[in-house]
Amino acid sequence: MPELPEVESVARSLRPRLVGRRVVAIEVSGLSLRRPIERERLERALAGAKAEGVRRVGKYLLIDFSTGNVLLVHLGMSGRLLFARPGEARAPHTHAVFRLSGGLELRYVDPRRFGVLRAYSAGELERSPELSVLGIDPLAPDFSVAQLIAMLASARRDLKGFLLDQSRLAGLGNIYACEALFLAGLGPRRRTHRVGAAAAARLFGAIREVLEAGIRNRGTSFSDYVDAEGDQGSNQNTLAVYGREGEPCRVCGRKIRRVVQGARSTFYCPGCQK
DNA sequence: GCATTACCCTGAAAGC
DNA sequence: TGCTTTCAGGGTAATG
Numbered sequence: 691m692p693e694l695p696e697v698e699s700v701a702r703s704l705r706p707r708l709v710g711r712r713v714v715a716i717e718v719s720g721l722s723l724r725r726p727i728e729r730e731r732l733e734r735a736l737a738g739a740k741a742e743g744v745r746r747v748g749k750y751l752l753i754d755f756s757t758g759n760v761l762l763v764h765l766g767m768s769g770r771l772l773f774a775r776p777g778e779a780r781a782p783h784t785h786a787v788f789r790l791s792g793g794l795e796l797r798y799v800d801p802r803r804f805g806v807l808r809a810y811s812a813g814e815l816e817r818s819p820e821l822s823v824l825g826i827d828p829l830a831p832d833f834s835v836a837q838l839i840a841m842l843a844s845a846r847r848d849l850k851g852f853l854l855d856q857s858r859l860a861g862l863g864n865i866y867a868c869e870a871l872f873l874a875g876l877g878p879r880r881r882t883h884r885v886g887a888a889a890a891a892r893l894f895g896a897i898r899e900v901l902e903a904g905i906r907n908r909g910t911s912f913s914d915y916v917d918a919e920g921d922q923g924s925n926q927n928t929l930a931v932y933g934r935e936g937e938p939c940r941v942c943g944r945k946i947r948r949v950v951q952g953a954r955s956t957f958y959c960p961g962c963q964k
Numbered sequence: 965g966c967a968t969t970a971c972c973c974t975g976a977a978a979g980c
Numbered sequence: 981t982g983c984t985t986t987c988a989g990g991g992t993a994a995t996g
Contacts, residue, residue, distance in 0.1 A: 691989065724972075724991070749990080767989055768974075783974085802973045804990060847966060856991080864989070912988095914975095953969070954989065 692765040694829070694861030695904025695925065696915050697751055700771055701744045703917035704796075707773055708753070711790040712740045719785040723803045724766060727786060735759040735809035736788070748824050748860025758812040762820060766804025768914040772797050801914075824860040828897050839890045842882040849885065850878035850951050853897075862897065865910055865932045868957045869900040872931045877963045878949070878956045903928065931957040 692700070713736045718729045739755035746752070751771070753761040763771065772781075774795045780787070786798040786807055798807055810818055826833050841859075845852050853859060853867040862870070871878050873896035876889060885893070909915055909923030912933070916922050926933075930940060934957060935948040942961035949956050 693990095722972095764990080766973090766991085800973095801975070802989085804973070806991095845966090851967080854990090952967075955987095 691767060691863060691865060691910070691912065692769065692915055693749060693863035693866050693904070693910075694746070694827075694901050695866070695907075696909035696923065697746050697749050697765065697861075698905050699909040699917050699923060700765070701746045701751055703919050703921070704744045704751075704753070704771065707794065707918075708741045708790070708796065709743060710740065711792055711794065713737055713755075713788050714791055715789040717787040717789075721785060721803065723785060723800060723805045723807060724764075725806060725808070727807050728809075732761075732786075732807075732809050735811070736761060741790075747821060748827055748856060749863070750820060750824075752815075760810050760812060760815050762806065762808050762810055762815070762818065763798070764806040764820065766800060766802060766806070768802040769798065769800040769805035770914070770916060771918050772799060772916075772920060773918055796918075823857050825856060825858040827861055828859050829861070829901055835891050835894045838894045839887055842885050842890055842893075845882040847882055848878065848951065849876055849880045849882055849893075850956050852882050854952070854954070859897070861901070864954050864956075865912075865929070866897075866900050866904060868932045869930060870896045872896075872959060872963060873900060875962055875964065878951060878958050880964075931959060933957065 716732050718727045736755060739757040741753055742756055743754040749764060751763040774797050776795055781799045783801040784797050784799050788796040790796060815821060849871060850867060853862050874893040876893060904925045907923050907925035910925040911922035912926055931946050934946040937946050939946055939959040939961055944959060944961035946957055947960055
């Protein structure tokens with residue numbers, strides 16, 4: 691389940707071999723992802739263009755090309771971007787293949803087809819339906835405690851739903867939202883406007899800490915996630931609450947609970963989180 | 965404005 | 981063993 695740390699890890703694993711290569715040809719499966727892959731649009735924007743950089747915004751991956759055009763990728767639930775040699779057998783559910791200069795391919799594989807793959811011109815990107823609705827990236831240098839306090843005060847909802855709302859904070863998903871709330875000692879059902887300044891500061895630190903740890907561990911590999919070189923992350927070994935229903939809290943020993951909020955599982959410790 | 969629900973999709977796991 | 985059902989979840993849209 692790619693969230694911010696997984697997407698960041700994919701971006702980092704793409705750069706060394708992708709930057710500097712040109713797109714020689716593009717093939718697509720014809721099957722629709724969350725939205726259809728428009729082959730002609732990709733062709734127009736990317737054919738012959740040289741990859742110049744790889745960025746991340748929230749859970750979106752952006753590959754910048756010499757033409758000024760950008761390939762926007764969302765990995766959805768099960769999306770992978772993988773390097774491969776042209777002769778290598780293609781994995782099932784390979785939806786796009788970018789043949790690159792120097793005898794390398796970049797393949798997009800996505801069994802559950804929740805991902806997005808779309809090309810934009812530099813001017814269109816900011817106004818795209820994907821990026822135009824995003825809130826602030828929690829690792830952005832200008833994100834501050836004061837900003838989080840203001841956001842919490844203006845929202846009137848439960849903390850877990852707030853953290854998952856990409857129009858406020860862009861990048862947290864179910865795993866890191868649960869972990870951040872545990873680390874901050876805050877219950878997932880707490881109302882945002884009832885979180886005081888001290889607790890908000892703890893939450894701010896916790897969000898950054900769980901995301902940075904996730905990046906250090908090169909992502910959480912529960913089922914599908916691997917980076918562009920096919921390597922798994924190790925962050926799943928460090929999780930305090932996510933996926934640990936019924937197991938003892940490592941801090942207080944009480945059993946981790948699971949509740950459903952907004953059709954998503956929330957894991958929390960009833961002893962440590964208030 | 966926010967909460968809830970359904971939907972898209974496949975594969976793994978659980979249940980029978 | 982083998983089939984069927986359930987569950988996982990990011991984002992979006994419809995509904996209350």
